[in-house]
Amino acid sequence: MTDTQHNHERQPFGKRKPKGECPRCDELHDGAAPRTGWTSTAQRAAEEDARRADEIARHFASATHRSGGCGPVCTFGDW
Template identity: 45%
Template sequence: MTTQHTHGPTFGRRVDGCPRCDELDAGAAPVRWSTSRAREDERRRSAEIRAHDCRAAGCAVVCTYGDW
C-alpha cells in the first residue's frame, strides 16, 4: 500500500506538502490501475500459450495447457 494523497484530484500535477506527491517526486513508482495490470497479464498469458510446445510437453490429443 502506498501513502495516500492529502488533496483532491489535480490530474497529474503535484501539490506541495503532500506526502504522496513528495514520494513521486523522489522517484517512487506510480500506482498502476487494475485494468492496465489485467491487460499486461493477459498479454503475458497469451505469449506463454503461443510459446507452448505440445511435443516437448508431451500433451495428449487435446492440449489443455493454460486451462487452470
Template identity: 50%
Template sequence: MKHTHGPNFGRKVDGCGRCDELAAGAEPVRWNGSARRDEEERRIAEIRAHDCRTSGCGPVCTFGDW
C-alpha cells in the first residue's frame, strides 16, 4: 500500500493506510541500492563477454550503448 500524503519526514498521518500498516508493525521499505548494483554488474558482464568477431560488428562497436 502507498502513502496517501506527501513527504512527512517520518511522522505518521492519521487516515493514511500505509501509516496505519507501519503503526501496526509492518516493516518499512529499505532502499539499499542492491537492485541497481546487480543490474550494473550484469551489464558489465555482458559487455565484457561480447566478442565483436562472432557478432560481426563493424569498425566501431556499439554493443552495450543505450
C-alpha cells in the first residue's frame, strides 16, 4: 500500500490531475489500486441492497414464514 498523498484539492466526480501534476494521481493513472475504505457511496448502497434482498429472501424461504409463524400479516423487512 502506498502512503503517497494528493497535492491538490478534491477533484469533482473522482477526476484526476493530468500526468505530472500530482504524485498520487500519477500512481492511479499507472494502475495503482484505490485505497481501501474509499469505495463509492453507490457501491456501498449496492452491497447493502444485495445483503438486504438476501435477508428478505431467506426469511420468505424459512419454515417460520411458511408456517405462518411471523403473524397473520408478514411485515418482515417493512422498516
